[in-house]
Each structure stands twice: as C-alpha cells, then as structure tokens.
Amino acid sequence: MEINIATSSFSALSQATRLEALRLLLRHEPEGLPAGAIARRLGVPHNTMSTHLAVLARAGWVSSQRESRSIIYRASLAHMHQVLAFLISDCCAGNPSLCTPLIETLNTCASPTNQEPPP
Template sequence: MEITNAIASFAALSQDTRLKAFKLLVSHEPEGLPAGEIARQLAVPHNTMSAHLSVLARAGWVVSQRHSRQIIYRASLLHMDNVIQFLLQDCCAGHPKLCASLMDSLSDCRVNESAEQSND
C-alpha cells in the first residue's frame, strides 16, 4: 500500500458516522447489512448514509452487492488487513517483544472466531 492510499483510507474513517458504519459492518461479517439498515441503526438519513458509504467504498473500506432491490454492504476485511500490514510494516525495528500486546490483541480476534465456529 502506498502512503497516498493509506492517507485516503484514514481520511475516509476520520468522520464519526463513517467510522461507526465501518465498525457496524465489521461486526456483521460475513453477511453484511442493507444500506437502509445501516442508516436505521446509526439513526442517519438514508441519503446521508448513502454518501458516507460511497466515501467508504471509494477508499476501499466497504464493498457492495445488489440483492434484488437492496444493496448489501460488507466491510472489506482484505482492505483492513492491508492497512494494518502497512502500519506494522516496520514494526518495532526488529524487536518483536515491543509489539507483543498488539499481536495478542489481533490473535484474540482469531481465538474468538474459532470459538464461535466450534459452537456452530
């Protein structure tokens, strides 16, 4: 990821409603949510939410797919991974112990996912 792409990505998330929308979509992976439901849950007018989702899509944070009359939005976990990799690219100057708590927090997500899958 180039620094200009990273800056555009961070700019897209640097607004309250867009950040909340992205976090909401992450919590609804992998099924995603219809645009109207995102607007309803965040108490944002539909046309305003549409504009915010467009900004997130242009920056790569969300992807959409039409299902009949609805547009379903999903968080782009690949983009999130790319941004995290960009941030960690030169992490800790070769001293991985300095990043241990960060790595633990990322692995906690995988542990929770594994536990959920074993409950299914």
C-alpha cells in the same frame, strides 16, 4: 500499500458516522447489511448514509452488491488487512518481542468470546 492510499483510507475513517458504519459492518461479516438497515441502526438519514458509504467504498473499506431491490454492503477485510499490515510493517524496528503486546491484543479482539452482540 502506498502512503497516498493509506492516507485516503484513514481520511475516510476520520468521520464518526463512517467509522461507526464500518464497525457495524465488521460485526456483520460475512453476510453484510443493506444500506437502509445501516442507516436505521445508526440513526442517520438514508441519503446521508449513502454518501458516507460511497466515501468508504472509494477508500476501499466497503464493497457493495445489489441483491434484488437492496444494496448489501460488506466490510473489506482484505483492505483492513492491508492497512494494518502497512501500519505495523516497520513495527519495533525489527524487534518482534516489542510487538508482542500488539499482536496479543489483535488476537484477543478476534476471539469469538470478545465479539460485540449486534445492536
């Protein structure tokens, strides 16, 4: 991943509503959520949510697909993987034992017993 792509990705997440939208979509993988449901759950006007989702889409964090009259948004797990790999690619100067706590944290977050229930 190039540094410019990484900084654009981080920039998209530097706003609270966009970060919360991504977190919500991550909890609803792989089925995703319609734009209206995201707006309602976050208490954001629909047109404002559309703008936030467009920013996330341009940065690669979400994808969308029209299903009937709705647009379903999904988190891009591939993009998240690329960003995380970018962040830890030089982790601990080649000393994997120093990165073990980080890897354990990521494994704990991913376990089914630690998933947040949908709101």
